[in-house]
Amino acid sequence: MEQMDGLTVTACERCPELCESRSRIVSGVGPEDADLVFVGEAPGATEDERGEPFVGRSGDVLDDALRDAGLARADVRITNCVRCRPPDNRDPTDDELANCREYLERELDLLDPEVIVTLGKVPSEHLLERSVGVTNEAGTVTETRIAGAPRRVLVSVHPAATLYDPSQRETFAETIDTAADLAGVEDSGDGQARLGDF
Numbered sequence: 658m659e660q661m662d663g664l665t666v667t668a669c670e671r672c673p674e675l676c677e678s679r680s681r682i683v684s685g686v687g688p689e690d691a692d693l694v695f696v697g698e699a700p701g702a703t704e705d706e707r708g709e710p711f712v713g714r715s716g717d718v719l720d721d722a723l724r725d726a727g728l729a730r731a732d733v734r735i736t737n738c739v740r741c742r743p744p745d746n747r748d749p750t751d752d753e754l755a756n757c758r759e760y761l762e763r764e765l766d767l768l769d770p771e772v773i774v775t776l777g778k779v780p781s782e783h784l785l786e787r788s789v790g791v792t793n794e795a796g797t798v799t800e801t802r803i804a805g806a807p808r809r810v811l812v813s814v815h816p817a818a819t820l821y822d823p824s825q826r827e828t829f830a831e832t833i834d835t836a837a838d839l840a841g842v843e844d845s846g847d848g849q850a851r852l853g854d855f
């Protein structure tokens with residue numbers, strides 16, 4: 658695909674409004690063989706500025722939960738349904754989601770992860786192709802097909818939800834624990850990092 662270099666989208670002008678509002682394309686980050694991939698909705702202001710998904714406050718929440726589950730940010734892949742920041746942080750439109758889907762599908766194909774964690778309503782509905790109540794469904798796993806391949810999707814609340822609703826913190830932490838288990842991260846039983854040298 659000429660717009661991609663490996664998993665990085667290098668040039669794309671499919672979404673006219675997003676081309677206006679973005680300052681850069683924000684591709685996924687993390688190992689290209691990660692067992693665990695997190696999928697968010699779209700870059701926000703900080704992500705657009707820094708060129709990386711889930712940085713800023715939501716990123717801190719995610720990083721903390723990963724650490725508590727014995728993982729480091731560097732161990733996992735983090736990406737978005739759309740790679741360019743929508744104006745005024747609005748939700749991406751159906752057309753924009755469809756435009757960017759090819760890149761996400763290619764990313765998932767190349768990663769072939771053990772589990773895909775959808776962070777919030779938009780990515781959950783986009784990948785499960787149905788309406789999703791994330792608060793009720795958080796922590797549930799669905800076996801589905803994405804671009805023809807069998808995939809395991811774990812629904813999660815958005816990390817930012819824990820900032821304005823503290824009751825979501827436990828739900829989020831438990832979901833990340835489940836993600837680590839599904840990805841085959843072994844529990845050392847001492848509450849310490851579970852990936853060897855971490």
Ligand code: SF4
Nearest residue numbers: 669672740741756757
């Ligand atoms: S959001 Fe995706 S499809 Fe739309 S312009 Fe950006 S990279 Fe292209």
